[in-house]
Amino acid sequence: MEDIGSQTVIVAEKEADIILPPPTALNPVPVLPVALRVDNREQLLGLLESDPHSASSTFRQLLVFGTESLRTLLLRQVMSDPHTRTFKGKKKNWDDLNSFQYPKTINVVGTIVLHNHEKADETPQSAFPDDATSWDNYRDGKQIDVVTYFLRPTDVAQTQLAARRIHAWKKQIRIHHRVVYLPQASALIRKILNNMGLTTSPNVSIQQLQMDIFPLETDILSLEYDDAVRESEVEQTPSNLITTVARSILKLQDVVGKIPHIQSYGALGEEVVRKTLDITVDEYLARDRVEEEVGEVMGGQVDALVIIDRKVDMVTPMLTPLTxxxxxxxxxxxxxxxxxxxxxxxxxxxxxxxxxxxxxxxxxxxxxxxxxxxxxxxxxxxxxxxxxxxxxxxxxxxxxxxxxxxxxxxxxxxxxxxxxxxxxxxxxxxxxxxxxxxxxxxxxxxxEPLFRERWQTERAMLEGETCYETLEDLVAYQYAPFKFFRLLCLQSLCSNGIKSSRYDALRRDIVQTYGYEYLFVLENLELAGLLSRREGLWMDTTSPFNNLRKSVHLINAEVDTVDPDDISYVSSGYAPLSVRILQTAVKGWNTRSEILRELPGRLIDVIQQNPPEELSAALKRPMKKLGADTDQDTQGKKKPTLMVMYVGGVTYMEIAALRFLSKRPGFPFHIIICTSKIINGDKLLKSLA
Missing domain, CATH: 3.90.830.10 (Sec1/Munc18 (SM) protein, domain 3a)
Structure with a gap:
């Protein structure tokens, strides 16, 4: 038993020996994060402990990761759970960037981030060596038996770079190259591997780890899917994202039971619901014995699921958080x-x-x-x-x-x-x-004065003002490019586009100041719907955002930021639109249908049945209030649990607002947040660049 802050964590050798803490507002279903952590760690250890070309238990392996983020995820989150980590006998509670804890059963001679090899200023310890000989030279002669690559199937460049490294090492026949995809290799990736001759090579094996969801906190689950918005909005290839999200929902249901009530907002949300129900029906029909139960699914440990397409609220990521x-x-x-x-x-x-x-x-x-x-x-x-x-x-x-x-x-x-x-x-x-x-x-x-001016500019845009002069001044000032693009996109989103003549002038200034390569960034922002041109002389005061700002009270200038009573404290007066939608959904849409007309896509409301139904059949049933039985007084009673899934990423501003609601006595649910990725404005825009 270990005391960590105010929590008590039971560290056990076997899964059956784990004693779970009682449910709280920030850990409403304690079994869920524990089960996911145990499953992910067992999968990772099982792969690293297995020698792909012999029965040896003493083989030495080099671990290569597609990105720094993937290395952090697998070695700091999965391999060594930070929530049970202690620093006994040390004078510090941080780690060196390249130091990791491994079980005694694994002999790791080093870790490398694949893309770092392309950086001229990287040290040899983090760069990828050109061949096995150069590795031996600066690693004190430590020989390697297996090189294990961890890659994402969505990043083709990672696969191509890894393939080039494997070909450079092929003279070392004794070394086996193991290429591992999370959660699985796509058809495109398999074709690339086949074209590069890796699928037929005797010293190369292709494997996959079905690790598609990670508990970053007891109330935050993430798919760590980096390019969700790019794939769905720019490349128009969302099928892999939709399948991954749907399968993660089914995995969650394996732990907490079937979720009776599902609502979704936005086109991606609808497709995720459709795919989830289709897979459920297919699995049901494939069983040897069908269930005899008929009727609505009984509530498990999660009472409802709300799926929100990031495109429903692109404004919030562009804003500066103040938590x-x-x-x-x-x-x-x-x-x-x-x-x-x-x-x-x-x-x-x-x-x-x-x-x-x-x-x-x-x-x-x-x-x-x-x-x-x-x-x-x-x-x-x-x-x-x-x-x-x-x-x-x-x-x-x-x-x-x-x-x-x-x-x-x-x-x-x-x-x-x-x-x-x-x-x-x-x-x-x-x-x-x-x-x-x-x-x-x-x-x-x-x-800093510039930070205060930025916040004031954001607030002016949110309230319907045009700030073209400020944008032009920022370009002339050579403001950080992606910080500038956040403001540019915010202006476009809040005013239903940027006036055509101003857009052309800003576009010219951007190219002259930042370089021609940013023309591609602008094009992708347009494809993603973050940036648009508005023809006409007057500002469109009936834009969707302006209507939503008034109807769901997005601006609360009187909020108390020290002792808040409203979610708008997270940005000194702006309430994240996605969270306001959730608040409205909990109260019911019967009298607020005008709000739904301003949102992209449509509201999908599904009550899961036994036997399962496809989406078309489920939509024929009447809509129910989200949490229909939770409008009673919850004082002293255990709150039901609501899972909120963001497809396209969630911001820390929204996380703070959702946690605020989860702790409020008047809100009828405890909330678990599930997301494809935790993002901010810079990360979102850079993923489109």
């Missing part, structure tokens, strides 16, 4: 529950001189609910978390001073209790020190 976690992601970048920062940021006391870029030490710091302090401060507004951390520091200092004061004698029980609490005190002190330094970095950014 601690949202700003930390915006300023530093959070990837799979970890941030990579210069060690001098979180440990400036050891920095005596300014280091060159070559000597900078980048470390990986976990930011998750196992850190009780972070768990408490993560969703707080920027105006609150600074003073909160200050008060925590004063409380720790005071508790230590009270015990060590000379004027008061201590009995043995007090001394014993103090000594017992020293490890927890030390851990809390380390965590507090880290977050004070990170908060200083975040607040320094948020207090």
């Amino acid at each position: 601690y976690e949202g700003l930390l992601d915006d300023v530093v970048g959070i990837d799979c529950g970890f941030i990579n920062v210069d060690v001098d940021v979180i440990n400036p006391e050891d920095s005596t001189e300014k280091k060159s870029d070559a000597k900078r030490e980048i470390v990986s710091l976990g930011v998750n609910a196992s850190d009780s302090l972070y768990n408490e401060v993560r969703n707080q507004h920027v105006e609150k978390f600074g003073s909160f951390l200050q008060n925590q520091a004063m409380a720790l200092r005071q508790s230590h001073a009270e015990f060590t004061s000379q004027g008061k004698k201590k009995d043995l029980s007090e001394i014993h209790q103090f000594v017992k609490n020293i490890p927890m005190f030390t851990q809390n002190l380390r965590s507090l020190t880290n977050h004070i330094h990170l908060a200083e970095l975040v607040k320094k950014t948020s207090e």
Whole structure:
């Protein structure tokens, strides 16, 4: 048993020995994240422990990952669960960027990120060697028996680069190359591998890991699908995304039981529901013995599922979040529950001189609910978390001073209790020190005049104003390109397009300032629906967003950011549209049908049946209120659970708003958030570039 913050986690050798904590607002179905973690870890260990070309148990392998994000996901999240991680006997609670924990049954001689080889400034330790000989030269002669590549099937460039590396190493016949796809290789990838001669090579094997959903927190499940919006909106090839999301829903239902009520918003949401029901029907018909039950599915551990297509609300990702976690992601970048920062940021006391870029030490710091302090401060507004951390520091200092004061004698029980609490005190002190330094970095950014001007520009656009002059000034100022594109897209989304003459002028300025390659970025933004040209002399005051802003009260200028009573605190007055839609859905759409007309796609409402039905049959049944039996007083009663699935990504602003609702006594559900990826505006736009 290990105490982590305010939580107690049971670490067991066998799955049957795991004792689950009681349900809470942030962990409404404790079995779900535990079951997914156990399944993912067993799959990964089973693959790494198996030698693809012999029965040897002592083979040495090099692990190669398509991206840094994939390495972090598999080795820090799956291999070593950060929520049960402790740092006993150490003076720090972060890891070196390239250090990982492995079981004794696995002999890993190193890890490499595949794309880093293309960077001229990468060190040999993180670059991909040209051949096995060069590896032996700078790895102290450590020989390799197996090279295992972990790749995503959606990124063709990863496969092509890995294939070139394999061909460069082919002289080393003793080395076996194992190419592993998560969750599975697509038909296109198999054709590429076949054309490059890898499927017939005796020392190359193609495998797959059916790991399609990862519990980043007890209330956040992610598919870690990077290019959802690009595939669906730009390339118009959403079939792989739809299938992956549908299969992940079926996997979740294997753990929590069939979800009785499903609603979806947007075209992708509808296709996910259709695919989910089709697979369910096919599996039912393929059984040897059919079930005799007839009628509605009885509620399991999750009472309802809402699927939201990201295209329903493209405005929210373009905005600047004002919560601690949202700003930390915006300023530093959070990837799979970890941030990579210069060690001098979180440990400036050891920095005596300014280091060159070559000597900078980048470390990986976990930011998750196992850190009780972070768990408490993560969703707080920027105006609150600074003073909160200050008060925590004063409380720790005071508790230590009270015990060590000379004027008061201590009995043995007090001394014993103090000594017992020293490890927890030390851990809390380390965590507090880290977050004070990170908060200083975040607040320094948020207090800059340009940051304040950006927020004011965003608010003006949200309220229906046109800010063309500001956009032109930012281009002339050579503002960071993707920060600028976020504002440009926000202007287009809020005003139903950008005036044609202004659009041409801005387009010309962008090319002259940032370069011709950004013409392709603009084209992709148009294809994704984030940017459009508006003909005519006047602003369209009847744009969909303007109508939604009024009908669902997206702007709340009077919200209290320190002691909030509304989700709009997450951005000092703007309530994320997707979360407002969810609030409205819970109350029912009977009198609010005009809102649905402003949203892309249509509302799909399905009650799952025994035996299962296809979508066309399910839609013939009458629509039910989401949580029809939850409008009673829930005081003192266990809330039902609602799962919200974002297809295309969710932002930390929306996560904070959903957690706020989940904890409110007046909201009838506890919420589990499921997403294809956690994103922000920069990540979304860069995925389209």
